[in-house]
Amino acid sequence: MRIAFFGSSLVSSYWNGAATYYRGLLKALAALGQEITFYEPDAFDRQRHRDIPDPDWARVVVYPATEDGWRHAIEEATRGADLIVKASGVGVFDEALDLAIVDLASARLMTIYWDVDAPATLESMAADNNHHLRLAIARYDLVLTYGGGDPVVQTYRKFGARQCVPIYNAVDPDTHHPVTPRPDYAGDLSFLGNRLPDREARVEEFFLRPAQMLPKRRFLLGGAGWESKPVPANVTIAGHVGSGAHNAFFCSGSATLNINRESMARFGFSPPTRIFEAAGAGACILTDAWDGIDEFLAPDQEILLVKSAEDVVRTIETLTPERARRIGEAARRHVLDQHTYIQRAAQVMKVMNLATNGKEAAE
Known part of the structure; x- marks a missing residue:
């Protein structure tokens, strides 16, 4: 055809x-x-x-x-x-x-x-x-x-x-896979997404407010449009991250955050590309809670759900390197088996x- x-x-x-x-x-x-x-x-x-x-x-x-x-x-x-x-x-x-x-x-x-x-x-x-x-x-x-x-x-x-x-x-195993971490992408929590009107308030709640509450932790904000956004001192703005650097972005920190746009969160059942890309790279993923996530990844075992800034803070404070690695590996196995x-x-x-x-x- x-x-x-x-x-x-x-x-x-x-x-x-x-x-x-x-x-x-x-x-x-x-x-x-x-x-x-x-x-x-x-x-x-x-x-x-x-x-x-x-x-x-x-x-x-x-x-x-x-x-x-x-x-x-x-x-x-x-x-x-x-x-x-x-x-x-x-x-x-x-x-x-x-x-x-x-x-x-x-x-x-x-x-x-x-x-x-x-x-x-x-x-x-x-x-x-x-x-x-x-x-x-x-x-x-x-x-x-x-x-x-x-x-x-x-x-x-x-x-x-x-x-x-x-x-x-879904995941393309040839494109999304673990790579050697990059020091400039290191941190306790990363987020990758362009600055859009129906996303910005949710980024403020789930990413920037936790950064304010955890001043000794390192946060990395990637995506186009954030350069003019006031952020806490412990947030590094990475700017546009080309798709060739996505694996390194997801692999280099302790965990990465998915934040659905407001309309997608309301409808649910809308896993964005970033979830599958990060899972393919073996990253430990936190996501804002939305209906249907369990049809793609198992909460607490393959992905961590957060409903507020306070949830993000508690998760980051208690997440050990061993648990983060275990969650990332489980997510990767699942998407390679069922979501390609x-x-x-x-x-x-x-x-x-x-x-x-x-x-x-x-x-």
Whole structure:
């Protein structure tokens, strides 16, 4: 199958948290015999902050971030594809792309809307009766999501989606694995995530406030946008951490913290890429509590749950190196056994084949 995929970026993780999700899934789909072309706009300086060269398992087309640019990209994709995927959060001309691609659906060409931030998308649709996806989503052959579980599935179905299936984050063992620690990433607790409006208050509660309460401990804050954020003296701001340094970031400290964005925490069942990346590297992970975590990792045995700044403080104060190592190793074994991208890709192929068969039967 020839798949044209319109997303934010495959080659750059700069202001692009979905990059490793795209890479893991599309690399695995290519390994299963699919022909991948990834279309991404030349926007937000991502091409100047590439993490990887064009991979050998996908063709990458970078188009100008203009109306002519996306129109020409769609024209090219239409000529050669059996399936066109529009991911959410491309960043420029999203609404125009959403509407233009759904118009391409035909007996020959299948269309998929792939939502990498479903809780936020659904909340914006619920708040706006004129949201363009309220009419468009029912015309896509299939909706796939980054996560969200039954709450996201049921809400998308209420908006008219023919079928909605969560395809969760996972681990690519070739990419996410233990490495030699780096002294500049050492510390008692690290956090990696870009500074975003619906994340910042939770970073203040689960990361910066514990740092204030533990002035003798070392904290490391990675991700774009934090340079102007006032932080306690014991917090080191690492700035943007390219995907090639993620393993070292997770391996070098005593523990690493996952903080879900507010909308994802409300919906639950939305494990972000960072959890699987950190688990693949064998890190001891703390996560803010959200519904569904036990479907991916076992609390207290493979991941540690925290519900407040005080929980973070207590966990850091009592966490021994031996326990941290034991938790990290258990998490790594679990994700390598049950949560790999090749397993997710097999799920995608099954869902797409079912959707294709159903479409042919209806026609």
